[in-house]
Each structure stands twice: as structure tokens, then as C-alpha cells.
Amino acid sequence: MEFQKRYGLYREMAEEYLRGLFTVGQPYGRLQEAMGYSLLAGGKRVRPVLALAVCETLGGEPETALPLGCALELVHTYSLIHDDLPCMDNDDLRRGRPTCHKVYGETMAVLAGDALQAEAFRLIAAAPGLSGEQRAEAVFALASACGGDGMVAGQVLDVNGLTGGETELRRLCALKTGALLRAAAALGSIAAGASPENRQGAEDYAAHIGLAFQVRDDMLDVIADQAEFGKPVGSDREEGKRTFVDLLGLDGCGALVAEETRLAKSAVSKFKNNEFLLDLADSLSERRA
Secondary structure, three states, X not given: OOHHHHHHHHHHHHHHHHHOOOOOOOOXXXXXXXXXXXXXXXXOOHHHHHHHXXXXXXXXXXXXXXXXXXXXXXXXXXXHHHHOOOOOOOOOEEOOEEOHHHHHXXXXXXXXXXXXXXXXXXXXXXOOOOOHHHHHHHHHHHHXXXXXXOXXXXXXHHHOOOOOOHHHHHHHHHHHOHHHHHHHHHHHHHHHOOOHHHHHHHHHHHHHHHHHHHHHHHHHHHHOOHHHHOOOOOHHHHOOOOOHHHHHHHHHHHHHHHHHHHHHHHHOOOOXXXXXXXXXXXHHHOOOX
């Protein structure tokens, strides 16, 4: 199956699952509206796609990984809602439309993010087709990725400006962006019942595409078309954030993206039927939005 067709299949599986999660027929229905507004705003769904792809590549059924991958998307969405708040990045646009707090107010946006994070763990706890041990392992993997030593730690480094050099910036990316991508690989591996060796290979792959993804994002903040990018171009510079472009220049960033993509592909080179993962790494390194 060609790459774009398979990506579209995984993405539609995730979209259909996410569309069925929340109803608004409650006295507190505006909360579900706000959750759905951000969750169903589109996007590439890279994280659930990666979880499904890793699961299938390692011999599992992608449907088994679906609740786990979608749980990850709930966490990712909560992080975007909170990132956009005036107390953090103060962004007005996300995926080409007003951010959650611009539509529903800051209080409801905070609560929508809080609820999405909790719902993610409910999805894992209720996931069919998994043993209790697998569910517990998946909860641990997601909590580790999004907590105080994971994504949130990365956000602290970001808002406090603790990224003076390349080493610090790499640490930031490994936590804020890379942690959830590594979790996607871990969750897909868990759903497939993969060996520790294969799980490590999948997580290494995800770590490398995570760094390549963020470096490419820094490049796009300089060179992208705003309508295509879906959020204001140049916002990092306006906010005084130090990026890989500042440290390495566009040519240096392009070389780093190429090297991290090469390392990602090497990490899964021994996997059977790894064509999709190889193509995914290339696709992310060349993205325009």
C-alpha cells in the first residue's frame, strides 16, 4: 500500500474514533464543545498515526493500538490549548482558526485541557483487546511522557527561556516534542506485544524524527506561508525564543534534519515491512506545514 494511502487510512481511523468521544447534551456541555473544538480541528494526527503504524509494523493489529494512539492525541491537544493561553505563548491562531481561549474564554480553555488529559487515561484503562499488564504499561508510558519529567518539563524550559545553546535546545525538544512521539512508538509497541529490542528501536526512531520535526518547525517559522502553516509565521522570533535557526542558520538546520532522518531510518532498518516508517520519516522532514 503506498504511503499516502496508508497514512490516510490510519488518520481516518483516528479521526473517526475521536469524533465519537464527546457529546454535548449535558448541563456542562460547553466544556465538551471546547474540548471538541480543539480536538477535531484537524492536523496531521502524527502521534496516533505513528502508534498505529508501529503496532502494525511489529506484528499487531492497528485497531488494538487505536485507543492508545488517540489517548496520546488528547494529551497533545490539551498541551496545545494550554500553550496558546495568554499566560504562555499568547497565540490567537491554531491550525488556521482562532485558538480555544479566543472562542470559549480562558477559564473554559483551561478546563477543556484539564479534562482532555484525564480522558486520555480513561481511554487507556478501558481499551479493549489488551491485558491488564499492557494497560498498566501504557498508562506508565503516557504518564512518563507528559508529566514533570516529560512534556511539561519541556514547557518549563521553554517559558523560562532556558535554552541558551544547542545542547539545551536539544533537551527542550526531546522533552516538549520528542517525549510524546516516543510515547507513540512505545504505545504502538505495547499494543503489538513487541520485544524489548523492537520497542527500543521504535522509540529511538521516534526520538530522531522528533528532533527533525522540531528543527523543521523552526525552519517553517521563518520560511513558511502563513496560510499553509496554520499559525503566525515569525512568532518565535517576536517572542524572543531561541531556535535552531538562530543557532545553526537555515542551511545548518537542513543538514541536521537530514541527519536525524537518516538516524531514524537506521533505527528501524531491521524491522520487516518497515517501508511506511521510512517514508514517514522522509515526509516529516520535507513538510511545508
